[in-house]
Amino acid sequence: MRNAVPQEIEITKINESKISQVDFENLAFGKVFTDHMFICDYVNGEWQTPKIVPYGPLTLDPSARVFHYGQAVFEGMKAYKDDQGDTFLFRPDENFKRINKSAERLAMPEFPEEYFFDGLNTLLKLDDQWIKSGFGNSLYIRPFVIATQPSVSASEADEYRFMIICSPAQSYYSGDVSVLVAEKFSRSASGGFGYAKAAGNYAGQFYPTKLAKEQGYQQIIWTDSNTHEYVEEAGTMNVFFRINDTLLTAPVSDRILDGITRKSLIALAEKQGYNVEVRPIKVSEVVDAFNNGSLKEIFGAGTAAVVSPVKAFGYKGEHYELEKQENSYASYFKKSLMDIQYNKAEDSFGWRTKV
Amino acid sequence: MRNAVPQEIEITKINESKISQVDFENLAFGKVFTDHMFICDYVNGEWQTPKIVPYGPLTLDPSARVFHYGQAVFEGMKAYKDDQGDTFLFRPDENFKRINKSAERLAMPEFPEEYFFDGLNTLLKLDDQWIKSGFGNSLYIRPFVIATQPSVSASEADEYRFMIICSPAQSYYSGDVSVLVAEKFSRSASGGFGYAKAAGNYAGQFYPTKLAKEQGYQQIIWTDSNTHEYVEEAGTMNVFFRINDTLLTAPVSDRILDGITRKSLIALAEKQGYNVEVRPIKVSEVVDAFNNGSLKEIFGAGTAAVVSPVKAFGYKGEHYELEKQENSYASYFKKSLMDIQYNKAEDSFGWRTKV
Ligand SMILES: Cc1ncc(COP(=O)(O)O)c(C=O)c1O
Ligand SMILES: Cc1ncc(COP(=O)(O)O)c(C=O)c1O
Numbered sequence: 001m002r003n004a005v006p007q008e009i010e011i012t013k014i015n016e017s018k019i020s021q022v023d024f025e026n027l028a029f030g031k032v033f034t035d036h037m038f039i040c041d042y043v044n045g046e047w048q049t050p051k052i053v054p055y056g057p058l059t060l061d062p063s064a065r066v067f068h069y070g071q072a073v074f075e076g077m078k079a080y081k082d083d084q085g086d087t088f089l090f091r092p093d094e095n096f097k098r099i100n101k102s103a104e105r106l107a108m109p110e111f112p113e114e115y116f117f118d119g120l121n122t123l124l125k126l127d128d129q130w131i132k133s134g135f136g137n138s139l140y141i142r143p144f145v146i147a148t149q150p151s152v153s154a155s156e157a158d159e160y161r162f163m164i165i166c167s168p169a170q171s172y173y174s175g176d177v178s179v180l181v182a183e184k185f186s187r188s189a190s191g192g193f194g195y196a197k198a199a200g201n202y203a204g205q206f207y208p209t210k211l212a213k214e215q216g217y218q219q220i221i222w223t224d225s226n227t228h229e230y231v232e233e234a235g236t237m238n239v240f241f242r243i244n245d246t247l248l249t250a251p252v253s254d255r256i257l258d259g260i261t262r263k264s265l266i267a268l269a270e271k272q273g274y275n276v277e278v279r280p281i282k283v284s285e286v287v288d289a290f291n292n293g294s295l296k297e298i299f300g301a302g303t304a305a306v307v308s309p310v311k312a313f314g315y316k317g318e319h320y321e322l323e324k325q326e327n328s329y330a331s332y333f334k335k336s337l338m339d340i341q342y343n344k345a346e347d348s349f350g351w352r353t354k355v
Numbered sequence: 356m357r358n359a360v361p362q363e364i365e366i367t368k369i370n371e372s373k374i375s376q377v378d379f380e381n382l383a384f385g386k387v388f389t390d391h392m393f394i395c396d397y398v399n400g401e402w403q404t405p406k407i408v409p410y411g412p413l414t415l416d417p418s419a420r421v422f423h424y425g426q427a428v429f430e431g432m433k434a435y436k437d438d439q440g441d442t443f444l445f446r447p448d449e450n451f452k453r454i455n456k457s458a459e460r461l462a463m464p465e466f467p468e469e470y471f472f473d474g475l476n477t478l479l480k481l482d483d484q485w486i487k488s489g490f491g492n493s494l495y496i497r498p499f500v501i502a503t504q505p506s507v508s509a510s511e512a513d514e515y516r517f518m519i520i521c522s523p524a525q526s527y528y529s530g531d532v533s534v535l536v537a538e539k540f541s542r543s544a545s546g547g548f549g550y551a552k553a554a555g556n557y558a559g560q561f562y563p564t565k566l567a568k569e570q571g572y573q574q575i576i577w578t579d580s581n582t583h584e585y586v587e588e589a590g591t592m593n594v595f596f597r598i599n600d601t602l603l604t605a606p607v608s609d610r611i612l613d614g615i616t617r618k619s620l621i622a623l624a625e626k627q628g629y630n631v632e633v634r635p636i637k638v639s640e641v642v643d644a645f646n647n648g649s650l651k652e653i654f655g656a657g658t659a660a661v662v663s664p665v666k667a668f669g670y671k672g673e674h675y676e677l678e679k680q681e682n683s684y685a686s687y688f689k690k691s692l693m694d695i696q697y698n699k700a701e702d703s704f705g706w707r708t709k710v
Contacts, residue, residue, distance in 0.1 A: 030418065030507035037417060057414045062392060062520050063385065067501050070425040070554030071561065107561035142507050146422050147558075152385035152497050152522065154591050156561040165417050167507065186546030189580035191539050193559040199425030200555025203502075204548040206426065206462035206511040225544035226581045236509050 009038075009122055014054040017129070024132055027170040029304070030140065034127040038119040038164035041148070042109055047162070050115055052123055055165065061150035065157045071147035072199035073102035076236075076303045078140055078169070079124055079355065081133040082343035087124060087355040090341050092117070094260045099143060102196035107156035108145055115162075116143070123164055124355045135342055136171020140304070169304075176311035179234065179298075180217035181283055182208065183316065186225035187232065187255070194255035205235050217314055219300075223283060224255070231281050237300030237308060238262035242329050243289045244296065246275040261301040265333050267349060272336075274329070283315060290320050298322065299330040307334040362404050362470075364393075364477055369409040372484070379487055382525040384659070385495065389482040393474040393519035396503070397464055402517070405474050407481065410520065416505035420512045426502035427554035428457035431591075431658045433495055433524070434479055434710065436488040437698035442479060442710040445696050447472070449615045454498060457551035462511035463500055470517075471498070478519055479710045490697055491526020495659070524659075531666035534589065534653075535572035536638055537563065538671065541580035542587065542610070549610035560590050572669055574655075578638060579610070586636050592655030592663060593617035597684050598644045599651065601630040616656040620688050622704060627691075629684070638670060645675050653677065654685040662689040 014035045022032055033055045040050040066072050075095045080088050096117070100110045120141070124131070131139040143164045147157035185208035187201065188194025194201060205220065212220050221239055224230045232250055233239055238259040241248040247269050252258045269276045289295035298310035309330045312321045339345035340352060369390045377387055388410045395405040421427050430450045435443050451472070455465045475496070479486070486494040498519045502512035540563035542556065543549025549556055560575065567575050576594055579585045587605055588594055593614040596603040602624050607613045624631045644650035653665035664685045667676045694700035695707060 028506075028508075031505075033418065055417070057416055059412045059414050061412055062410070062518055063388065063497075063522075066422060066554075067427055068429055068497070068499060068554060069557035069561075070427065071558040072422055072425065074423055105562055106558045107565050140507075142418075142423070144423060150386075151383075152495075152520075153383075154557050154560075156565065163417055165507075167418075182546070184546050186544040189541040189544030189547060191537070191541030191580055191583070192544060198555075198558065199421075199423060200553075200558055202424035202509050203426040203461045203553065203555055205509075206424075207460055210462050210511065225546050228546070 008049070009118060010049055010051045011122070011126070012051070012053045013126070019129060022168070024168065024170070027168055029169060030167050032167055034130040034139070034166045034168070036123055036126050038123045040111075040115055040119065040162045042160040042162070047109075047112060047115060050119055052119070052126065058161075060148055063150040063152050065147035065149050065151070068152050069147070069154055070198070070200040071106055071108060071157055072144065073099055073106055073108065074142060074144035074197055074199070075099045076140065076142060078138040078303055078341075079131050080138050080341045080343075081131045083133055085133065086343065087128065087131055088341065088343055089353045089355060091260050091264070091351050092120070092353055095143070098197060098258070099145070102198055103145060105193045105196045106198055108147070108160060111145065111162050119164055121355055123166065127166060130166065130168050132168065134171065135338065138169050140167045140169040142167070174305070176309045177218045177300075178216060178312040178314070179219045179221050179310050180212040180215065181221045181231065181313055181315040182223045183228050185220075187222040189225055190253075190255060192255065195252065195257055197257060202235075209235065215314065221313070229282055229284070231283055231286065232256050234300050236304060237302035240265065240299050240301060241281060241286060241295065242297035244294045246277055247329060248277050248279070248281055250281055251278050259302055261303055261306065261337070264337060264351065265301050265307070268333060268336050271348075287315060287320070295322065296325055297328055297330055301333070306337060364473060365404055365406045366477070366481070367406070367408045368481070374484060377523070379523065379525070382523055384524060385522050387522055389485040389494070389521045389523070391478055391481050393478045395466075395470055395474065395517045397515040397517070402464075402467060402470060405470050407474070407478055413516075415503055418505040418507050420502035420504050420506070423507050424502070424509055425553070425555040426461055426463060426512055427499065428454055428461055428463065429497060429499035429552055429554070430454045431495065431497060433493040433658055433696070434486050435493050435696045435698075436486045438488055440488065441698065442483065442486055443696065443698055444708045444710060446615050446619070446706045447475070447708055450498070453552060453613070454500070457553055458500060460548045460551040461553055463502070463515060466500065466517050474519055476710055478521065482521060485521065485523050487523065489526065490693065493524050495522045495524040497522070529660070531664045532573045532655075533571060533667040533669070534574045534576050534665050535567040535570065536576045536586065536668055536670040537578045538583050540575075542577040544580055545610060547610065550607065550612060552612060557590075564590065570669065576668065584637055584639070586638055586641065587611050589655050591659060592657035595620065595654050595656060596636060596641060596650065597652040599649045601632055602684060603632050603634070603636055605636055606633050614657055616658055616661065616692070619692060619706065620656050620662070623688060623691050626703075642670060642675070650677065651680055652683055652685055656688075661692060
């Protein structure tokens with residue numbers, strides 16, 4: 001296989017870390033970046049020598065395809081530090097596989113596995129002091145690939161840049177969210193690329209979400225674009241419903257991102273002996289369950305917020321407020337998952353990888 | 356209205372034009388750019404002083420939102436020069452309105468009309484020698500807006516850059532195209548943003564188009580994502596069918612770009628007394644018309660290729676070759692439109708604007 005032999009990473013270190021200027025008690029999500037970044041360019045049909053360099057601006061031609069045709073994919077993962085100072089990743093092989101699945105759908109070249117993991121591990125070791133221990137603190141990791149080729153012609157590029165940038169993230173509680181169920185707008189089409197973590201899947205959500213915010217909702221739960229009768233997922237989270245003691249979530253499809261948190265929760269639930277149903281879920285079924293008192297919980301699941309309880313939802317002009325649950329599934333899942341991520345619990349699934 | 360007062364454009368001219376290095380007889384589309392570009396930044400809720408500067412690279416933070424969430428819109432228009440050396444634009448008000456319609460759907464700020472036209476006219480005057488006369492030669496103009504704000508948070512940005520770059524385009528005949536009718540993949544969803552000229556609508560087409568190319572087709576005709584029974588549009592063109600002497604095209608919707616060439620052809624056809632039907636068109640109807648001999652022509656319509664005749668189409672494993680028509684509608688439309696664009700014919704619609 002071409003590119004299978006890992007190359008030495010060329011490393012240029014910063015002269016002086018900027019870490020002392022960072023207030024780790026007041027971190028806005030995704031705004032502050034660590035001292036270094038990983039870069040690998042694809043030119044002439046090959047990934048070139050990977051580099052780690054000081055975090056800093058990119059220089060691109062205004063005609064670079066990413067600006068015009070959205071040829072860009074990304075991943076979102078986290079590094080967690082335990083009280084002994086060891087750092088862990090959670091199922092990073094899943095992120096690696098997914099970025100290449102996304103890349104394939106966008107006609108972008110596959111990134112070699114060795115480069116991905118060598119780059120990631122080397123970068124995390126170099127910027128180790130940016131990963132703070134403490135339950136809930138983490139380093140958010142953003143691998144991404146952009147089409148850099150200069151020329152405004154609407155076809156796939158011949159030149160790309162793969163990068164990894166990292167941003168320290170704080171443990172925070174943003175409060176339970178209110179969500180609006182989509183009735184008119186859609187996130188993705190059957191036969192489209194909604195299952196890819198592609199740039200083009202996000203910008204289209206901002207305007208409908210802005211309108212939802214004007215109605216007092218923080219997020220949208222997307223429904224299928226054909227009928228708007230079935231729930232799909234939220235902006236950056238898959239969605240779970242608890243009806244009585246059964247946990248429900250929609251099956252993934254070519255419209256829905258196959259979330260790593262989602263599949264981990266399903267595994268945890270099954271291990272715990274919860275009844276889990278992965279099947280199409282009608283909005284009307286959720287409303288009926290609310291009305292007859294069997295709808296106990298709704299929550300989102302994703303790397304950034306882990307598990308995010310929903311306190312209310314809006315649909316067809318009605319507003320539904322959920323009752324707070326004792327011993328909620330959401331809090332059980334959040335704690336179980338974080339215990340594994342922070343090396344506080346046994347990892348019977350083999351999800352944890354030490355850096 | 357905020358920003359309504361046009362500001363002086365700050366102009367920095369190049370020292371020496373690079374035009375002498377350009378081979379105008381061998382131009383690949385969208386690869387060579389003129390000496391200058393127009394830039395206007397949106398910061399603190401306001402469009403700042405517009406600038407014209409030498410064409411050159413952009414410097415952006417790796418966390419700029421355009422790289423991650425595809426918040427980017429664009430336009431495609433052309434400047435045409437007649438034999439007297441006068442330069443014309445074709446319905447530029449439509450491009451201006453459309454870029455703001457696209458921007459609204461992507462939760463991006465509106466760009467002021469005065470800035471758009473002052474910027475465009477000033478830039479075209481400065482780079483006038485790049486616009487070559489000769490029927491078919493033109494200057495392709497690419498206005499675009501990208502989200503520049505650094506921070507990987509999945510919401511609309513607070514900072515943007517509006518730019519105009521220009522690329523000389525040659526008269527060329529690429530041959531009639533073969534197209535594949537989409538059966539599985541889709542371009543856009545109902546309730547989505549297919550009607551916007553947004554970056555995210557393009558990258559998703561490259562992979563299906565690559566597969567189509569492997570089957571010997573150059574482009575895809577997209578169908579509706581729900582049933583794949585109705586034809587919609589091509590990658591960068593709207594599509595017309597001529598059945599006997601009736602001209603058919605699909606109505607625009609939230610999935611289809613409202614093409615300026617498309618609406619101009621409809622107006623020309625009506626003026627010419629052709630029977631025009633704008634209505635949903637089933638693929639099966641096109642196949643039936645082929646089989647009974649009434650399908651005379653298929654062609655695409657868009658700014659880049661003007662009118663692009665289709666010589667064959669593929670659908671459900673069958674290949675359909677169209678017969679060449681004498682006095683084709685496609686060639687009539689192409690000539691009529693170009694005669695207006697190049698100031699060779701009377702402009703009864705008032706479409707031409709002198710720069
Ligand atoms: C659209 C979408 N759905 C779901 C998720 C959750 O996926 P994961 O659990 O892998 O973070 C994400 C990303 O975080 C996403 O962008
Ligand atoms: C998706 C799509 N459809 C149709 C068109 C044709 O539009 P216009 O005639 O305004 O160039 C374009 C752009 O050129 C396009 O990108």
